[in-house]
Amino acid sequence: MSATGGTAPSAPVPASLTPSDLEEIALARAAWSRLVEPGDEVAGALVAGVGAAAALRWLAAMTSEASSIVHGVGRLCAHLGVDDAVARRRIERAVARWQPRLEGLDPRREVSVLTRLGGRLIIPEGEEWPRRFADLGPSAPMCLWVRGDAPVGPTLERAVALVGARACTDYGERVAGEFSMGLGDRGFTTVSGGAYGIDAAVHRGSLAGDGPTVAFLAGGIDRLYPAGNADLLRAVADGGGLVLSEVPPGSVPSRVRFLKRNRLIAAAGAATVVVEAAWRSGSLATAALALDLLRPVGAVPGPVTSMASAGCHRLLREGRAVCVTDLAEVCELASPLGEDGSGAQDREQAREASDHRPHDGLDAVTALVYEALPVRRGAGLEAIGRAAGVSPAEAMAGVGRLELAGLAARDGIGWKRTIS
Amino acid sequence: MSATGGTAPSAPVPASLTPSDLEEIALARAAWSRLVEPGDEVAGALVAGVGAAAALRWLAAMTSEASSIVHGVGRLCAHLGVDDAVARRRIERAVARWQPRLEGLDPRREVSVLTRLGGRLIIPEGEEWPRRFADLGPSAPMCLWVRGDAPVGPTLERAVALVGARACTDYGERVAGEFSMGLGDRGFTTVSGGAYGIDAAVHRGSLAGDGPTVAFLAGGIDRLYPAGNADLLRAVADGGGLVLSEVPPGSVPSRVRFLKRNRLIAAAGAATVVVEAAWRSGSLATAALALDLLRPVGAVPGPVTSMASAGCHRLLREGRAVCVTDLAEVCELASPLGEDGSGAQDREQAREASDHRPHDGLDAVTALVYEALPVRRGAGLEAIGRAAGVSPAEAMAGVGRLELAGLAARDGIGWKRTIS
Structure with missing residues (x-):
């Protein structure tokens, strides 16, 4: 130059x-x-x-x-x-x-090569720049080299980073795929690293669910790495998603660049969820970067016998991640405070309601009386009170309340349960 | 009377x-x-x-x-x-x-019946009373009806409560069994409720590992409930363990008594671990009682697809339990502060060490230089520095440090890695 x-x-x-x-x-x-x-x-x-x-x-x-x-x-x-x-x-x-x-x-030449590839360059001074990158301060990328037509900023406005092991299990792949597919329906973009394993399952899940997905590469966007994911990454860029990198075309993805790339994933998501990770793993580094950026981190638990979940359990054990087990919990993690936008509370209420039992909500004495009510042949109030360990007056009041609730019925001279 | x-x-x-x-x-x-x-x-x-x-x-x-x-x-x-x-x-x-x-x-008659059954009665004023029951205050049991020869207090001195679902999975049963078997080796008694599922796996695991195990029943100790576990509970009492109840012989195990019994399990253990539990479960009640008693609570994670782990994940998600995934973590939870007694730290160090990589511990610049070192044919310092994004002086210092560490070697006029 x-x-x-x-x-x-x-x-x-x-x-x-x-x-x-x-x-x-x-x-x-x-x-x-x-x-x-x-x-x-x-x-x-x-x-x-x-x-x-x-x-x-x-x-x-x-x-x-x-x-x-x-x-x-x-x-x-x-x-x-x-x-x-x-x-x-x-x-x-x-x-x-x-x-x-x-x-x-010769940046002019590089940008024109990129343009021929169908890519473009975005900068913090432009309109497309994702607003969350401001949190990176002086370590923010100089620019982003972009493949894909979607506008970068709006695409990352509601985004969840989902990361995990390359050496994942079928379980982890399935969970990652289901979360990503569902996140699209809920209006969330997924963000990941384009790697084998969990990353690929995330991108595939979003593509399958017609939700946008964004891959941050450690090398240049002209060389889709790893080679085995080149078709997938092309599909991401061509399918309404984005393939992004902060290093210019031609750059090799070195180990240090992988580690630095993780901060972009952590910064791009409103929250980061680790699906599967070994005890020591790049995904834990991404989680740590998200925490440094004050982003919430979720970890998906798995069997304690699975080494692929050891890193997630480590995050949970150290109190660095919230346990997330379903789509609603992921959405809750990624939604602004106060806005649930996910039905997580509804779902909890539904869970409670579907699990409702006849004796729920009874006061302690009435619950004792309910327990003591015979199922087949009615018993007298005195016997019921003695069995329940309550006074005769309490037995009478309890049976009365249970009758009103439809849980007790007269049977000859005694009382018994109507539902057993 | x-x-x-x-x-x-x-x-x-x-x-x-x-x-x-x-x-x-x-x-x-x-x-x-x-x-x-x-x-x-x-x-x-x-x-x-x-x-x-x-x-x-x-x-x-x-x-x-x-x-x-x-x-x-x-x-x-x-x-x-x-x-x-x-x-x-x-x-x-x-x-x-x-x-x-x-x-x-007629308590005299009841005690003599108990004695004929080979049982005995212990009271807070006697020597065998477990010291942790003092934390129950006015809700402490009046006495304990005991089957088994082991002294109650000393048996419960180092104890972990392990609880879980009756409707458990093979996974939960296996984890409960392995934890219990191992706890015996580490000098811990297991405490549970004698029920089907996780409880039974806990008692069986301790018996298999020759460790003491204690079952708190909701009904009288003369009627070993549930009937399908009668042989197991007899084996507990006859095998150095204990079968205990606060209700006298002949008492039926009602729902309320089950709930109240849970406080004895929570109080008897130095910590409570929930192995598997549905979203709504008696085991969560036991965990809540343990928390009320300021006892640490652990939860074993499992697949998010398993309803039998939903209660454990709920405890983790609500921050009420620590994630426990192996025996050492259970021991750590149940050991007094400052005394690890479990090798949990050793194990973490071993995990880290077994996972050590050649580039660990390098400073940032040297790590960049290491990354930039060619693997096959040596390169000059200037090329290495440019590839690494460091100054020529830093490249020289980095290569020097790497050579001292045995990670770089001269190759003709250039340098390359010794370990790739």
Whole structure:
């Protein structure tokens, strides 16, 4: 790319942007997404502070000589009013790690390649940017490389992240599929990582239920990884869902990028649900990131004999996740406080009601009397009272209440139950 | 029984008791256990206040005439310094419910019948009384009718209550059996209710593991209920365990007695673990009673598709139970604070260790460098740094640290991983 010389960084981006401003910012952010590894907080703070394009010009103006870097960082810090040797040293180190990647940088070409692939680039300054990413602060992605026609922000407005083990069981796959399919009906988008196992079951469940689903990849969106899920991920992008990445096309999905990618999944969902996870698992890392973002986390329990549920049980045991066992509980977790939107309470009431027994709601003494009522041949009040351990007066009152409730009936000179 | 006339109640039981004092108290408590339904707090407070024998004499001295009761209760209240119309009225109502059962009361005969059955009676004033029952306050049992030779108090010193559904699954039965068998090895007694399903699996597991197990019955210990578990309960009593009840021989196990019996199970264990329970279940009642007694409660998760685990998941979801998935976690729950006695921590460390990966413990930069190291043909420091997104200096330091850790090796003029 061409540097415009050693200018001082400009002021932050103004509130109202022209299309050409936006294009310049987008290209600069695309460049930054190539220069830095995901979640580079120094880059995030710098771009937020002086603007992506100015920050890029400033970086390109320095040579890799130590004296040039010290000078450039000194000017930046003076401009920003930073008077802290530790911060200055941190920026110097960051410049040293960004500079090697300046060579051959050509974001315009990358964006045009992406466009030919049917993709596009979105940036925080644009309209599509998902609002929850604001919570990521300086570790927010520079931009998102997008495959799929759906508008990103609105698609992620009501979203649940569902994550889990690659090495899942049939049980976990089934639960993930059922939750995702149902979430579409309830107006929720599912978010996952496009991996084998639970991730794939989540995307498939949403596709089957005609609900939108979003896959965040650790590598570039031009290389649908893992290869065995390429058809599925294409179906996601073509079926009203989205395939997203913060790293530019051509980037390989390294282990560190997988870990950093997890913060995007955690941030994109209003809640994160772990369906199956081993005792130690990337899904637990995603859950931890969601908790750091103050997002609710749910864990699906499973048999204690299943190693694939050990991580979920660990989350429950450590009090870091809420136990979720059905679709309504997932919806409740992901709904704003006060808005249930899921029928979870109705369902609990229905459960209680379907389970109602004749002696429910009786006071303690009447319950004792009910218990003591014979089923076949009636007994006298005195015998009933003695059997119940209540006084004769209480026995009489109790039988009276039970008769009113239709639970006791006269039988000759005695009383017996009408329902046994 | 013979009343000794309208004496004023005597003072509470003195600290040092002769064998004949103890016998008198035991007979009086046996009588009270016949007169009242389990958990009668008025009777409990009365017996605690004036002593079982004196309270019984006082009760027997009144006729069922209202005036006689009012007079008797008035004298009692004067003696105790109670000047509260509500309390007086409450005692009058209690007397009216106790009196019908005075007729034909003969505790001496009942105790001798019990002794012929090979049983015995224990009371709070005796040495065998389990210390945790003190937490029950006025709802503590009057006495315990006991089958089995083991001393009750010491047997319940280290005890875990394991409860669950009658309608359990093979999974629940297996987990209950494994926990119980293992608890014996760790020096824990199991406590349950002698019912079908989980209860039976608990008692069987302890018997198989040669650990003591205790069954609290809702009816008399002469009628081993349910009939299908009679052989099992006999094996419990004959095999170093105990079959206990607070209601005298001959008493039928009514629904109310089952509910009241649950408090004894909850009180006897240092912790209560629910293995399987429906959404609405007696086991949840036992868990609630344990929580009331400030005992820790554990719940064993299961498949969300299993209705037999719905109650356990409910406890977890409501934050009322800790998730327990193996023996060590059960032991930890039941062990006094600070004493693990179970190896739960060792086990977690072992789990972590067995799961150790070469890149664990690397700092962030070195981890990036490790990721960027080629596996087959070595690469130069500059290329490694660019791939990792770190500065050349950081790449050099990272490769150096990795070489020291045995994770990187020189390969011609470049570097590669030694472990892939």
